[in-house]
Amino acid sequence: MLPRFVTLLAGLSLSGLAQAAATHYPLTIDNCGAVQTFAQAPQRAVTIGQAGTEMLYALGLGDKLVGTSLWFNNVLPEFKAQNDKVERLADNDPSFEAVVGKRPQLVAAQFEWMIGAQGVVGTREQFNELNVPTYVPPSDCEGKDNLVGADGTRLQPFQIASIYKSVSQLAEIFDVQARGEALNNELKQSLDTARKQLAGHDLTQTSALFWFSSADLDIDPYVAGRQGVADFMLQTLGVRNVVESSEEWPTVGWETLAKANPTWLIIARMDRRRFPADDYQKKLEFLRSDPVTKHMDAVRKGRIIVLDADAMQAGIRLFRGLETLSNAFASGKAEQP
Template sequence: MKHYIRWCIPTLLMVAFSGSAAVYPVCPPPPVPGVFVDDLGRTVDIEEVPQRIVSLAPSNTEILFALGLGNKVVGVTEFCNYPETALDIEKVGGWLPFDLERVVALEPDLVLAAALHERKGIPALERVDITVFALVPKTLNEVLSNITLVGEITGKSEKAIRLVTDLEDRIRAITEKTMTLTDEQRPRVLYIVWHDPLLVAGSGTFADDLINKAGGKNIAYDLTQWAGIDLETVIARNPQLIIAPHRAAGVKDKLRLGLGVTDAFRENRVYLVEEDLFDRPGPRLVDALEELTKFIHPELFGE
């Protein structure tokens, strides 16, 4: 997706090397103010570098802090708990509904929203003339694009480029090992979002993307987004690994009641993970990829 309107002007760089000069086309970051397109396809005019930012999603908050913008974040949700300093920032309610009056009172010049704000939250903010930009990544690559984009909007392009480059290097260190695996070498994986009723990650989710990059096969490949699935189907597809969040006490024992016959339970390959790490499309999603790959292919890491 083309996220912004950029004017690329070749710049002459004189390089003193062996007595020769070289010409390189240099594309500087787009100036702020500028016109950008968010993940909902909305054209957003950023009139100046934002100084007061409200985040309406934990993943957005993590991106802002990773770019060194914590001092400009004036409002976050009750669920924004990383990094720890985010806990001290003014709360504007939950994801949805958020407290519109609190947001307005903070006088933000930018609000970073998410997909669930499309129908009601964003229109409400627009009616009071607040600039809103939505981030809705569905894959790891789209998360990286979002980091770059937020950097451009906030005047932190160089920081964003360094961060994304580091994350790309870490991703590449994994995919170079997993991309050549045959179908038979890719274990069957089930990523559970909730256990009662059983809700799993299907295609079009960043969890599905992580499974593929980590060298696994998502047994919920034919489901879309976060979807329900019956026990009979899971048992028939027989996952070799099950990934589930720590959200509920005794979740592993509860899953065993219905899925104890699967290879994942028989081979003791059921892993409970920190949901904030795996469920938030921010920079730490690469940490989740590294952890997931070690679960699926410990042999690739000498474990």
């Protein structure tokens, strides 16, 4: 059986493509408070962030990508053939020179702090000066202050509609609206499936903790706060997040987390190695040996779910992550890689 997104694109008939309204250029959109104008569908795009990269692949736009960067996991198998043809500018943050050196007609960043006011890679003004349009997913700017906290602070709960909005906007920018509609329908169906999996299960007393990584294993971990993407995943499935901070990924001490004693621990699996705890095996070793964490119910009872790090982000992997969590919560058994 073909992978889901490959099947999706293959199933789009020529008549379906013809019925979609064409984009009228120049196209102007207000993206995260910055007005961006596209004279034509971009022929050369650079992505800073895996979520945007795989979203473009899912839209069948791999041939428009000339550079990618900021990867947490290896590319999804169904996109490997496309990805093998695209230069990886950096595993983590690319330089401004590396990005503009590809002469892009679009730079799409997964996080606002990459090209926003802080501009880890470069500011939007710098790109504008070179007439390079930029794009930040609404999921990372709407209802969020990215100048507070290491990864920003949510002023309002994350909305799943922001992902559908990204798909629709990127589809409009590249003039592939029918593909955008089909992808959004696929994602919505996946979300409904994850919810229905838990029909009849009482999870009112169930809680969970997302552990993304740690700068070092002997210091406080980065965990998912309230109102963010990971918290949305739990709320969708009827499970309580034990962390109360509104920061996207705050650091919280293990003593506090152990006292909260979540029913489930959800730990990120990464292929990158920026921090020691990016390695999920090191996370597992720590949890089972640390004098504080080894007594947590989730550790003692083996209720530890290993989830791809990018499934905890606002992208198409989130929906697969929901399916993984739903299966575990329904069966009471954790899936291991």
